[in-house]
Amino acid sequence: MEMKKESKQKGSRKSNPDLAESYLTFLGTQHLCQDGKMRQHAPTKLIDVFRQVHLESQIKKPKYDLSACISGTDPDFKGRVLWLSDLHWFHENIIKFVGHNKRPFENAEEMNSVILANILNTVSHEDIVIFVGDITFEKSEDGTYPLTNAMLREIRSRCAHMINVIGNHDVDKRNGVMKLGFDEVYSSLTLDFSGTPILVSHYPVDVATLDMIPGCINVHGHLHAHLWESPLLDSLYPADSNEFRHVSANLETLTNLSPMTLNELIARPGPKVSL
Numbered sequence: 001m002e003m004k005k006e007s008k009q010k011g012s013r014k015s016n017p018d019l020a021e022s023y024l025t026f027l028g029t030q031h032l033c034q035d036g037k038m039r040q041h042a043p044t045k046l047i048d049v050f051r052q053v054h055l056e057s058q059i060k061k062p063k064y065d066l067s068a069c070i071s072g073t074d075p076d077f078k079g080r081v082l083w084l085s086d087l088h089w090f091h092e093n094i095i096k097f098v099g100h101n102k103r104p105f106e107n108a109e110e111m112n113s114v115i116l117a118n119i120l121n122t123v124s125h126e127d128i129v130i131f132v133g134d135i136t137f138e139k140s141e142d143g144t145y146p147l148t149n150a151m152l153r154e155i156r157s158r159c160a161h162m163i164n165v166i167g168n169h170d171v172d173k174r175n176g177v178m179k180l181g182f183d184e185v186y187s188s189l190t191l192d193f194s195g196t197p198i199l200v201s202h203y204p205v206d207v208a209t210l211d212m213i214p215g216c217i218n219v220h221g222h223l224h225a226h227l228w229e230s231p232l233l234d235s236l237y238p239a240d241s242n243e244f245r246h247v248s249a250n251l252e253t254l255t256n257l258s259p260m261t262l263n264e265l266i267a268r269p270g271p272k273v274s275l
């Protein structure tokens with residue numbers, strides 16, 4: 001992969017405000033959907049929640065310099081930064097939607113426990129785990145999501161830090177962002193990976209938005225295996241086919257359905273597509 005080395009933003013964890021704001025604008029734009037129809041990317045109410053999360057994250061002091069952690073330049077950080085998205089715990093129909101070959105489970109219960117076991121078998125106590133949205137479909141009238149929280153607590157007990165970059169299913173219609181016990185929650189993150197700017201966002205972002213920072217690549221979720229392989233993607237996110245701009249963290253694209261480092265995500269075999 002051609003990684004561009006300009007735009008060094010050493011030690012910066014802060015979201016680039018322009019790119020974060022442009023992501024929110026992008027969410028409200030019209031896009032071609034898998035059925036070939038034009039639809040709004042995200043409803044206004046959802047974008048409002050994303051904006052609120054962005055504003056709140058601006059005033060928090062993060063515990064880790066994530067750019068240094070992913071680049072291996074923080075001498076105090078001995079762990080790995082592991083990525084995954086779109087667990088869709090308790091979402092029985094996701095097995096049907098993406099296909100049994102992508103999620104080889106009989107039911108949601110089996111899916112939940114295998115995904116949890118995969119994560120627990122991968123993480124270690126010094127690792128940071130970054131979820132890129134869409135954690136659970138657990139029904140919870142009081143907004144506590146007890147079974148999901150129990151699984152997340154178990155993961156948290158085996159790692160150093162957990163972050164969620166929220167997706168469309170991390171928002172409770174009544175209560176806003178689901179309280180899922182993450183150490184930090186973001187609507188998007190702008191990081192520097194050894195000189196390559198990275199936008200982390202649940203929704204994949206179009207190249208025009210990414211180009212606000214030259215060479216910026218997008219670590220994203222949201223596109224499940226059946227969408228990832230759709231030829232419609234070429235019309236959604238046209239770009240120079242020689243240029244690699246999107247990295248999916250979607251569970252179904254991960255080796256052994258387990259969290260991976262950024263280097264591992266990038267090194268995966270398969271099409272290096274600009275969505």
Ligand SMILES: [Fe+2]
Pocket residue numbers: 133134167168169202221222223
């Ligand atoms: Fe999603």
